[in-house]
Amino acid sequence: MAAPAARPDAMRRHNLALILAQVHRDGALTRAELTARLGLSRSTIGALVTDLVELGLVEESVPSGGTRAGRPSHLVGPSLSGPYVVAVDVDVTQVTLAAIGLGGELRARQAIVLDAAPTPEQAAALIVESIPTLVQAAGLSGTPVSIGVSVPGTVDRHTGTVGFAPNLAWRDAKFGTILADLAAPHVPVLIGNDADLAVLAEHSRGTAREHSDVVFLIGRIGVGAGIIVNGVPLRGNHGHAGEIGHNVVDPGGPDCHCGKRGCLETFVGDHALLDLAGRPLTGADQETEKVFAAARTGDERALEAVRTVAASLGQALGLLVNTLNPELIVLGGSFAGVLAIARENIEAALDRYVFNSPGEQVVLSEPSLGEDSALIGAAEIAFAQLIADPLGGRALAAR
């Protein structure tokens, strides 16, 4: 089906959502900027902003200073006393929580290191127990608009069920329901895949902002891709797009724990890097950091390990480029470290495996949100419903 037909009442809701989306994404904008961006009259913008102020979603201020004659254009920014969400990044050895306001403002952040991978029930209990402290640290009150959670596995975004998260050992875990049952009543819970949320965040407010075709490839113990196509997330039919860690890249390669041989993960996952560098496979994040530190100081074995992973990574990127032809590939997790040290090895392998005409290049970049890409992405899905319909179920006020 094409876009729906336009009607006047739908126009007002639509335009309210457009303004809130602009302010959420870009921060404070002048009324004049909003007028220019949306192609609406100054008086229409004024009325819509008044609606959003009354809803407690935006605040207006008059910029100080200024030397031009005439009335200065009011600044419209996210309300500092407005709604917030709780964003969570569940990983194998750490759970990170944050309270985040409109505009992506991180108001408080808390990281909890774990001894072992949590069960879904343990993760849900830990999140719910941690929220009061987090909210207090942020100087906030009331309940969050919703809770958004990143997990390293496949997710059914409609039900919040985690289909398979191999390194958490979760399978068909009704995590969204478990968490919603423990959380405050009427607080929606949204669950997303880590790579999907990471690319969403980098696309909304990170290094991929101006790009419409992007891959975020995340390297941890497992490997996954988050993909943006035509400016929109590629989720696929069951929400499992980008699960490329167990793509077989060499049928003669090493045995994989999944039962196949030569999966991508066996060439570029954290354990492959640690094994090549002769490091223990426990505490992967700290150990991979030691490999990168050693490589930077010229340690031959560490450097060779990073370069070997870089070459395999470049080959994998070649296959992704042939399939998706992205403009930008963001390399996150341990791949950011590999990129910083061995970009030339990645690019040489990529050139060899890409079909495209010579001279066409994809840009490789580190994430600009650092380790927080997936966390910020969890906040984005938690805010999405409010941004799409700032009025919610409320009727339009009379004008």
Added chain:
Amino acid sequence: MAAPAARPDAMRRHNLALILAQVHRDGALTRAELTARLGLSRSTIGALVTDLVELGLVEESVPSGGTRAGRPSHLVGPSLSGPYVVAVDVDVTQVTLAAIGLGGELRARQAIVLDAAPTPEQAAALIVESIPTLVQAAGLSGTPVSIGVSVPGTVDRHTGTVGFAPNLAWRDAKFGTILADLAAPHVPVLIGNDADLAVLAEHSRGTAREHSDVVFLIGRIGVGAGIIVNGVPLRGNHGHAGEIGHNVVDPGGPDCHCGKRGCLETFVGDHALLDLAGRPLTGADQETEKVFAAARTGDERALEAVRTVAASLGQALGLLVNTLNPELIVLGGSFAGVLAIARENIEAALDRYVFNSPGEQVVLSEPSLGEDSALIGAAEIAFAQLIADPLGGRALAAR
């Protein structure tokens, strides 16, 4: 950027385009159906249809018969005397042309067998020389709205330049410009990749109609994929998405003419099938058909060749499913024959290489437009501008 803000004059143009798109895609619809589908009033639909009739794009008729009381709802269908496009499928050994009207109505079709792959200049001359006969055979007159051409290679859709079509031996060929210079003045020329156009056609009016995440994998001498994501074509940054024929699936595999080893094409392309079956590599289309015919009558060598290709094809589909998680994969060209004979071998390999949770299945299907998928897709891109803006540069008539 989000969708643009809505304004009244833009609404009328938008709604005209919506109606034309419905009629182009689905054929004749009653005014009542249009009213229900678009959520507009009956009088608004009536006025918009009158505009489209005046533009010569649709025709109204009163259905005969009917036993219900009351005035019957007028049928709104594509105008039979309305605009047409010329669609062309350029392949290595054949050029196929068709005159196609709104609604995808094929009015005349002509296939020209070639002795050798044409140069861009030869292909353009052949097309332009063939158009008058084609138009006459269709009982049409005047110039086409535009010319849409399918080629088996990478295409820059903005310039119409073919970056690389290995089996035509075209590289950086300004084919769109060459053809536009030869064609009648002011007739736009649109060029597309064969797999991209094939998936567009199957999505618009074929087996993929009700699906939003689709891959069309075409097997000829080369191999390519056309991809639909979120209901929209995935083209990528340079329009080269889906160029997976030279993805290395086994670094220890056979040498490929591209200089690498173990490309997908060396396992599943027409030459791989013919080689396994002990057939000559010339006249690939006819020879692959002979392999399928022999396999269907129980010839062991032919059957084994088809099953071997089927297993490699299933593995390749596994990688695509992990990356894109489509709902439907359409197998065209020689892959349609492989599917008809060895579906179980494809599916067994696919199951083995897919990461998804058990029980989730992608549907494998033959194209419902047969060999004409790419040709019909070429007509779709040729009509796209008219469908998007039925008024073109014309002003809105007063109401």
